[in-house]
Amino acid sequence: xxTLLDLEARPRLCIEDxxxxxxxxxxxxRSYRPASDGSVLPIVLYFHGGGFVRGSLDEADVAASVIAxxxxxxxxxxxxxxxxxxxxxxxxxxxxxxxxxxxxxxxAQRADPLRIGVAGHDAGGNLATCVAAIARDRGDLRLSAQVxxxxxxxxxxxxxxxxxxxxxxxxxxxxxARCYRAYLPVPSQRLHPYAAPLESRRLNGLPPALIASAEHxxxxxxxxxxxxxxxxxxxxxxxxxxxxxxxxxxxxxxDALADVVAFFKKRLARPK
Numbered sequence: 001x002x003t004l005l006d007l008e009a010r011p012r013l014c015i016e017d018x019x020x021x022x023x024x025x026x027x028x029x030r031s032y033r034p035a036s037d038g039s040v041l042p043i044v045l046y047f048h049g050g051g052f053v054r055g056s057l058d059e060a061d062v063a064a065s066v067i068a069x070x071x072x073x074x075x076x077x078x079x080x081x082x083x084x085x086x087x088x089x090x091x092x093x094x095x096x097x098x099x100x101x102x103x104x105x106x107x108a109q110r111a112d113p114l115r116i117g118v119a120g121h122d123a124g125g126n127l128a129t130c131v132a133a134i135a136r137d138r139g140d141l142r143l144s145a146q147v148x149x150x151x152x153x154x155x156x157x158x159x160x161x162x163x164x165x166x167x168x169x170x171x172x173x174x175x176x177a178r179c180y181r182a183y184l185p186v187p188s189q190r191l192h193p194y195a196a197p198l199e200s201r202r203l204n205g206l207p208p209a210l211i212a213s214a215e216h217x218x219x220x221x222x223x224x225x226x227x228x229x230x231x232x233x234x235x236x237x238x239x240x241x242x243x244x245x246x247x248x249x250x251x252x253x254x255d256a257l258a259d260v261v262a263f264f265k266k267r268l269a270r271p272k
Contacts, residue, residue, distance in 0.1 A: 013035075015031065020097065034068055042112055043075075043102050043103075043116045045119070047080065047095060047121075050122065051179030060077045060251075074106075092194050099141060114144075116143050116145075123179070123183075125149055129151070146209045147264070148211045203235060214253075
């Protein structure tokens with residue numbers, strides 16, 4: 001447990017909400033910025049979980065705060081549009097607009113638009129890697145790192161762990177299927193590389209990745225499969241599986257977040 005002295009030594013955060021134009025509606029971004037010590041910060045966009053149909057900026061607060069304080073970094077938590085009211089491609093396009101907004105406002109925030117990472121949990125992990133793919137393809141901004149925590153990557157749901165071998169999973173496959181149906185109402189969308197990263201045949205050129213899976217998660221197979229696919233495509237990739245941890249708990253798991261911070265410190269460091 002942190003002592004009072006430890007808590008006082010941690011940098012304080014300036015947290016504020018900003019509204020920007022999204023793909024089909026205005027969206028809210030929550031900015032987390034450590035108290036300035038004069039250094040130029042990297043940028044991290046964070047995407048909350050919730051299966052594309054729920055979740056909120058408040059639920060992302062633990063991860064966003066830890067990354068902002070301990071990296072340190074300017075973190076923008078993205079309140080992307082939710083299905084079924086706003087199905088694909090609204091969410092990844094919102095994420096890309098948030099990245100463009102961050103680049104446009106980087107100088108005012110003493111942040112470096114050339115050192116950008118993306119991170120997310122659950123559906124947010126899907127959005128993080130899909131935004132990285134959009135950035136690679138459109139070419140008007142460059143991402144340097146991606147972190148995926150228990151990501152949803154396979155709308156076909158054909159790469160699941162054996163239910164008999166996973167203890168007490170907290171994500172039911174029937175719920176996951178309902179979420180995918182709401183997010184991807186057109187069957188052909190389930191093969192689109194910006195919605196189904198595991199179906200993409202062009203993973204080269206994506207930024208270095210850290211992928212974390214949870215032992216008590218039926219989806220850990222697809223996370224680990226995606227890590228292998230990235231490695232085969234030449235993308236520097238680190239893969240960790242956290243024991244005695246569930247799908248939902250991974251978003252605020254202390255060891256997982258410590259790995260995230262260490263990865264961003266390495267991948268978003270200022271060039272010497």
